[in-house]
Amino acid sequence: MPKLAYLGPQGTFCEAALRILVPGGERLPCANVTAALDAARSGEADGAVVPLENSVEGAITVTLDELAWGEPLLITAELLLPVEFSLLVRPGTEMAHIKRVYTHPAAITQCRNFLARELPDAVVVAAPSTAAAAQEVSMEDSPYDAAIGPAIAGEHYGLHELASSMGDRDDTVTRFVRVSRPGVLPEPTGADRTSLVAFLRDDHPGALLEMLSEFSVRGVNLTRIESRPTGDGIGHYFFHFDAEGHVAEARVGEALSGLHRLSADVRFLGSYPRADRVSPQLRSGTTDPDFSEAADWIARIRSGRV
Numbered sequence: 221m222p223k224l225a226y227l228g229p230q231g232t233f234c235e236a237a238l239r240i241l242v243p244g245g246e247r248l249p250c251a252n253v254t255a256a257l258d259a260a261r262s263g264e265a266d267g268a269v270v271p272l273e274n275s276v277e278g279a280i281t282v283t284l285d286e287l288a289w290g291e292p293l294l295i296t297a298e299l300l301l302p303v304e305f306s307l308l309v310r311p312g313t314e315m316a317h318i319k320r321v322y323t324h325p326a327a328i329t330q331c332r333n334f335l336a337r338e339l340p341d342a343v344v345v346a347a348p349s350t351a352a353a354a355q356e357v358s359m360e361d362s363p364y365d366a367a368i369g370p371a372i373a374g375e376h377y378g379l380h381e382l383a384s385s386m387g388d389r390d391d392t393v394t395r396f397v398r399v400s401r402p403g404v405l406p407e408p409t410g411a412d413r414t415s416l417v418a419f420l421r422d423d424h425p426g427a428l429l430e431m432l433s434e435f436s437v438r439g440v441n442l443t444r445i446e447s448r449p450t451g452d453g454i455g456h457y458f459f460h461f462d463a464e465g466h467v468a469e470a471r472v473g474e475a476l477s478g479l480h481r482l483s484a485d486v487r488f489l490g491s492y493p494r495a496d497r498v499s500p501q502l503r504s505g506t507t508d509p510d511f512s513e514a515a516d517w518i519a520r521i522r523s524g525r526v
């Protein structure tokens with residue numbers, strides 16, 4: 221039974237994602253995303269499940285930066301989890317009593333309208349996770365009056381659900397990924413995604429365009445691009461890319477090798493099945509047979525068989 225680290229404690233959205241991604245797996249709750257990834261790196265766990273992006277809040281930057289800079293890990297699976305927030309209080313607390321709210325920063329952003337409308341004067345404080353907030357609020361002497369988190373966290377920590385579906389949108393999803401120490405890649409399925417980060421060799425007009433061209437000329441569609449600061453001062457960035465397809469496919473492999481040639485560094489973050497199971501629409505001239513036919517043609521020319 222694999223042991224998977226996750227952003228704990230019990231009751232987080234991350235735990236819900238892990239239960240779906242690895243049913244029956246052993247679960248190791250961690251205090252934060254970095255600790256979960258470190259548990260996977262050290263071998264304390266066989267892997268980790270962490271949030272990567274949210275359809276309202278955008279990138280979970282701690283995950284992006286850990287995958288880019290930390291000891292290498294590979295994404296082996298992804299999941300899109302609908303997220304619904306509840307206002308969780310100790311039994312007996314009413315809306316009018318709530319002065320201090322505790323929750324994960326991503327939940328604050330996703331519940332902005334509710335907070336402005338219903339609790340405009342409440343101080344909202346960032347917690348390590350939604351379930352950590354619920355656990356804290358369940359203590360009688362907690363300085364917080366309410367937590368925002370999944371209803372299941374409320375049940376787990378004995379809290380009352382004062383409001384449900386608090387999110388500004390009712391169709392919000394968070395994308396979670398399962399990561400493992402580098403090893404065998406998942407097999408291509410025909411509906412895959414490839415993640416990587418690339419670092420510029422030198423900054424010049426069109427440097428990002430050149431990187432993007434490596435994908436576009438080979439018919440590789442991107443599903444996400446994110447710039448992150450390198451930390452070397454204002455104006456210095458590196459780039460995260462999610463692309464349709466698997467590195468085993470010629471067009472994706474060639475795009476990555478093109479990127480490798482023109483970048484200071486490229487870190488491959490994995491090829492894995494897409495959660496939405498969408499297969500790419502390949503343009504004519506970009507299929508594996510097209511690439512191998514073109515390679516054969518060049519080989520014939522080079523051997524004088526024109």
Ligand SMILES: O=C(O)C(=O)C[C@]1(C(=O)O)C=C[C@@H](O)C=C1
Binds near residue numbers: 394
């Ligand atoms: O705190 C949790 O429950 C988490 O699983 C983390 C997290 C996140 O990082 O975005 C996951 C989903 C929601 O967007 C809010 C918080």
